[in-house]
Amino acid sequence: MNVGLFIPCYIDQFYPQVAIATLKLLEKVGCTVNYPLQQTCCGQPMANSGYEHLAGGCNDNFVRNFADCDYIVSPSGSCTLHIKHHLHATNETAATAIRSRIYELTEFLTDVVQVKTLEAAFPYRVGLHQSCHGQRGLGLAQMSELMAPPFSKPGQLLGMVDGLELVQLDRRDECCGFGGTFCVTEEAVSAKMGKDRVADHLRHGVHYITGVDVSCLMHMEGILKRANSTVQVRHIAEILTATL
Known part of the structure; x- marks a missing residue:
């Protein structure tokens, strides 16, 4: 499976270890992962604050980065939900396709990959x-x-x-x-x-x-x-x- 990895800005800035763990996990279950280097904020903070009309640049940038991905996966439920329900862009055909192909990480692992076992240990x-x-x-x-x-x-x-x-x-x-x-x-x-x-x-x-x-x-x-x-x-x- 060819996966585009979407890492929200606050994870990139404050919790990069979560991004690394997500990449390792996706590769561990057999995915080919691509990380578009020009990705940035998905626009959710602006939308939540009542300024969604100013998020056009974020939306168009997201489409440019992820339009060619078979699946888009993110370790963030809130950012995934924002894209899935609210992404609109100049290229609306591509935006519509992206809304149907983006998944939160655990949703992707259970529903798409259908993981049955994991080689992991955490005795706590x-x-x-x-x-x-x-x-x-x-x-x-x-x-x-x-x-x-x-x-x-x-x-x-x-x-x-x-x-x-x-x-x-x-x-x-x-x-x-x-x-x-x-x-x-x-x-x-x-x-x-x-x-x-x-x-x-x-x-x-x-x-x-x-x-x-x-x-x-x-x-x-x-x-x-x-x-x-x-x-x-x-x-x-x-x-x-x-x-x-």
Whole structure:
């Protein structure tokens, strides 16, 4: 499979190890990966702030970079959702095709590659944060308010990791409060929501918190560090490529 790797700007700047882990994971499951060097922000921050009409340059650049890819994969649920639902460009035919070919990493591994085993080991208690964009926007996991069979694509992959104990939380699909620009415009509410989310993990004695969105993990990581907690955060790609 020929895959175009889309790395959101905040991962490129602050968490490059997540990008590297994603590349290793995709190659490990047999993908041929191309990283377009001219890629940049997908335009989500502008769109979330009410300035989507100013994101035309980002949109056209995204189309130029990824139009020829069979699949586009990203280790970010929120950025993937933005492209999947909101990408429009001067070349609208190409933009429409891209919207149907972009996948969040765990979605791609479970639905397209259909991974059944992983050679990974991570002998720790892990709490899974199922972020809002991934769960409710991309359908990566069942929403607890629905009377329907539960499922979790990230959870399915974590279940393939040797030694990993996936901890059951009290409120498994509660928002962490990051919300993109929400954490700036509603700082106090965002911080309180993040503290409540972190507390659920801490009550259950986790060693690590993981998820599919580095933005959510970054928010919770800040709360953990301010509390001098020994609990760490890891993007799911880092855990799925971990070895003893």
